[in-house]
Amino acid sequence: MNRRLFVLSGSAATLAACATSSTPFVPPAASFVRQEVTEFAANPALVKAFRDGVRAMMNFADITDPRSWQYWHNSHWMATGTPPAAMAGVWNQCPHRKPYFYAWHRAFLFFFEAMLRTMSGNSNFALPYWDYYKHPQLPDIFAQPLLTDGTANPLYWPTREGSVVTGLTFEAFDPALTAFNRDPANADTFEQVMEGNPHGHIHDMVGGDMGEVPTAAADPIFWVHHCHVDRLWSAWINAGGGRRLPNAGDPWYNRSFTFNTSGSWTLGVSDVLDTARLNYTYSDLTLPATPPGAIVPEVSIARRLNGHVLEVARFQSQVAGAFSLDLQTLQLTIPIAASQIDPAAILILDGAQLTGQGGLSGYSYNMYANLPAGATPENEEIDFNLGQLGTYVYSIESMNAVGGNVQIAYPIGRVIAQQLSAGLAPSNNVTITFIPFGDPNGDAATTPMMQFRQLLLQG
Numbered sequence: 001m002n003r004r005l006f007v008l009s010g011s012a013a014t015l016a017a018c019a020t021s022s023t024p025f026v027p028p029a030a031s032f033v034r035q036e037v038t039e040f041a042a043n044p045a046l047v048k049a050f051r052d053g054v055r056a057m058m059n060f061a062d063i064t065d066p067r068s069w070q071y072w073h074n075s076h077w078m079a080t081g082t083p084p085a086a087m088a089g090v091w092n093q094c095p096h097r098k099p100y101f102y103a104w105h106r107a108f109l110f111f112f113e114a115m116l117r118t119m120s121g122n123s124n125f126a127l128p129y130w131d132y133y134k135h136p137q138l139p140d141i142f143a144q145p146l147l148t149d150g151t152a153n154p155l156y157w158p159t160r161e162g163s164v165v166t167g168l169t170f171e172a173f174d175p176a177l178t179a180f181n182r183d184p185a186n187a188d189t190f191e192q193v194m195e196g197n198p199h200g201h202i203h204d205m206v207g208g209d210m211g212e213v214p215t216a217a218a219d220p221i222f223w224v225h226h227c228h229v230d231r232l233w234s235a236w237i238n239a240g241g242g243r244r245l246p247n248a249g250d251p252w253y254n255r256s257f258t259f260n261t262s263g264s265w266t267l268g269v270s271d272v273l274d275t276a277r278l279n280y281t282y283s284d285l286t287l288p289a290t291p292p293g294a295i296v297p298e299v300s301i302a303r304r305l306n307g308h309v310l311e312v313a314r315f316q317s318q319v320a321g322a323f324s325l326d327l328q329t330l331q332l333t334i335p336i337a338a339s340q341i342d343p344a345a346i347l348i349l350d351g352a353q354l355t356g357q358g359g360l361s362g363y364s365y366n367m368y369a370n371l372p373a374g375a376t377p378e379n380e381e382i383d384f385n386l387g388q389l390g391t392y393v394y395s396i397e398s399m400n401a402v403g404g405n406v407q408i409a410y411p412i413g414r415v416i417a418q419q420l421s422a423g424l425a426p427s428n429n430v431t432i433t434f435i436p437f438g439d440p441n442g443d444a445a446t447t448p449m450m451q452f453r454q455l456l457l458q459g
């Protein structure tokens with residue numbers, strides 16, 4: 001038994017001894033293997049346990065008790081409102097677009113999974129993961145509203161808009177991306193690229209409640225999605241090739257995350273770096289294999305919108321006026337030479353708003369700087385990819401919005417600096433390409449999904 005499990009056992013014992021708490025946390029005494037959901041689905045006892053556990057948690061009425069589904073939804077983020085005093089520090093916790101995205105979610109999954117195992121009545125239960133790189137279809141066990149006996153399927157969720165994932169990128173697995181930790185001052189990192197695509201992209205492609213942070217964890221698919229995000233961290237470390245966590249002694253390690261009001265369900269960053277310490281592993285520890293040929297889709301630019309430099313200032317240039325995004329590819333041209341763009345520059349989509357149809361989610365944009373026309377080989381994806389845009393990132397930035405102005409920022413300076421050093425940047429202007437994926441509600445391609453007041457270049 002390692003130290004961490006000893007501490008967890010101690011915590012459970014303390015809880016059991018406490019007359020006022022009935023929380024039945026069972027620490028993992030055995031080792032668990034999280035399987036891909038397609039393998040998992042071939043085992044009827046595990047599928048039944050999953051459904052029984054989710055149903056029992058959804059039926060548990062006291063939402064301040066961790067046996068309830070809503071408790072964990074709220075721990076990620078509440079759909080509305082702020083936590084009651086008793087739940088402060090336990091609810092509304094998830095860090096998005098900032099450090100600890102990965103470490104916090106791993107600890108979150110660990111405690112949730114232990115509770116679900118208890119509630120499922122099957123001591124062998126472990127969460128499955130959904131590998132959308134291999135199986136882009138929404139997993140079968142989640143898709144049907146009714147089970148064969150006519151009862152409701154607890155894994156079904158009615159708000160979803162999408163059932164097939166397209167537009168996944170492979171940039172996060174590029175061998176050149178060796179730093180783990182989000183660092184605004186430096187190059188792209190695994191955590192920051194991963195959080196956009198595939199992570200945010202999947203939230204958007206599933207859509208509905210999954211498409212926004214405050215409602216995402218209501219949908220049971222959330223957990224198998226995040227399990228796969230977690231698996232990709234393990235796979236990334238396992239892949240070697242210089243991929244690395246921050247150096248020992250880095251202040252990044254000095255954080256811990258707590259999931260109950262007594263504080264006994266706490267894990268520190270150093271506790272979650274190796275899943276063996278948490279007594280679980282994954283059935284597959286390889287990174288997604290980049291398929292041959294183009295990953296960035298063959299782009300025929302549907303429309304070009306030529307911006308004008310309205311004000312050229314050192315630290316903030318407005319490069320285009322109001323524009324909207326529908327489900328066709330859009331390219332904006334910024335008439336500024338790439339060489340004039342500072343490596344620290346950020347591109348800001350300013351005054352962002354979802355239109356009525358756009359609020360449904362179920363679509364997502366991959367954004368590129370200076371993407372060449374025609375096919376782009378996968379090993380160049382890292383050279384052009386700016387990030388991902390959809391309702392998930394919109395909802396994060398609307399939670400951070402100052403004065404109601406939603407701004408979504410992308411690190412364009414460092415992408416262009418890479419292009420300049422590789423001789424890839426065009427000489428007389430910069431283009432921004434938005435490539436859409438998904439089709440919420442079967443809407444016409446020309447229905448606006450998002451609109452913006454202006455495009456700003458800052459820095």
Ligand SMILES: [Cu+2]
Nearest residue numbers: 199203216226
């Ligand atoms: Cu998420």
